[in-house]
Amino acid sequence: MKKFHILTIFPEFFEGFKNTGIVSKAVKSGLVDINAVNLRDYATDKHRTVDDVVYGGGPGMLLKPEPIFRAYETISKEKKPYVLITEPWGRKFDQEFAYELSKKDEIIIICGRYEGVDERVKSIVDEEVSIGDFVLSGGEPAALVIMDAVIRLIPGVVGDKDSLRVDSFSDGLLGYPNYTRPPVYRGMEVPKVLRSGNHKLIGIWRRWKQIENTYKKRPDLLDKVNLSEKDKIILQN
Ligand code: ADE
Structure with a gap:
């Protein structure tokens, strides 16, 4: 304790x-x-x-x-x-x-x-x-x-369902955007990839969004992160 x-x-x-x-x-x-x-x-x-x-x-x-x-x-x-x-x-x-x-x-x-x-x-x-x-x-x-x-970092305090926000900062990058139902709300659509069931694609999309979010909102954080070669390609684009 x-x-x-x-x-x-x-x-x-x-x-x-x-x-x-x-x-x-x-x-x-x-x-x-x-x-x-x-x-x-x-x-x-x-x-x-x-x-x-x-x-x-x-x-x-x-x-x-x-x-x-x-x-x-x-x-x-x-x-x-x-x-x-x-x-x-x-x-x-x-x-x-x-x-x-x-x-x-x-x-x-x-x-x-x-x-x-x-x-x-x-x-x-x-x-x-x-x-x-x-x-x-x-x-x-x-x-x-x-x-x-x-x-919230003590093991057992935050269950899986509450852990989404841990993504931000835990690997030095901001988190990716999340959506819940309905799929379209006031003309705003949940990205199709998230509804595709293709977990490999979803993983790539989320990493891309993490890098994009960090680049747009907190570029200072990128200096401290170890980006993979794949990540660097995302950043160049
Ligand atoms: N006491 C007064 N200002 C403070 C701050 N910014 N952080 C911690 N303690 C404080």
């Missing part, structure tokens, strides 16, 4: 996520555990304070180190989980990063706040992670995105 511990001042943020769709199924079948830890429970004063002013002056409040260290130490008594902190300047989260994390048994995600976190917290952090070049007001949406992408 994979375990996520989310260190946050907004544990309620994760309730909907835990109880919806594929993630909820994974939790119920014991494949994953999502433990949203309220940092206030680890505060050291009676007001359960989690933030404080910045030394040297400056706007906003910082997350204090004590609740984070105390929560971390309680969680990692037996073995040391892999520790991430969400930061806008961190390593860019992508499918490869998700695969790496899917190999870890236990992960702590510290949700940073817009104003920041006391720098000493970095001493327990393995990696800083960003979900893109934009600024969120807190790390909670980033933690959610990271968990979703990682959970």
Whole structure:
């Protein structure tokens, strides 16, 4: 079983996520555990304070180190989980990063706040992670995105019928277009090849569309892909 511990001042943020769709199924079948830890429970004063002013002056409040260290130490008594902190300047989260994390048994995600976190917290952090070049007001949406992408990679979580979208990025190319019934809708027809029953042709068509889609929408990805000689012919045309 994979375990996520989310260190946050907004544990309620994760309730909907835990109880919806594929993630909820994974939790119920014991494949994953999502433990949203309220940092206030680890505060050291009676007001359960989690933030404080910045030394040297400056706007906003910082997350204090004590609740984070105390929560971390309680969680990692037996073995040391892999520790991430969400930061806008961190390593860019992508499918490869998700695969790496899917190999870890236990992960702590510290949700940073817009104003920041006391720098000493970095001493327990393995990696800083960003979900893109934009600024969120807190790390909670980033933690959610990271968990979703990682959970669907756990064997048994996504069944065959749900796995279509895995095509995109898993081999470095975008996916091919898919259609369902009806065969013609508002004058738009499902490509004949997909209705032909010829699986060899369908395979060629899908590969062609993957390459075409990637070329049109994300040409930057093509530099990193190992294309076969056949693929290169498609690309030249
Ligand atoms: N915290 C604020 N912005 C963020 C981002 N883009 N990714 C991860 N954490 C963040």
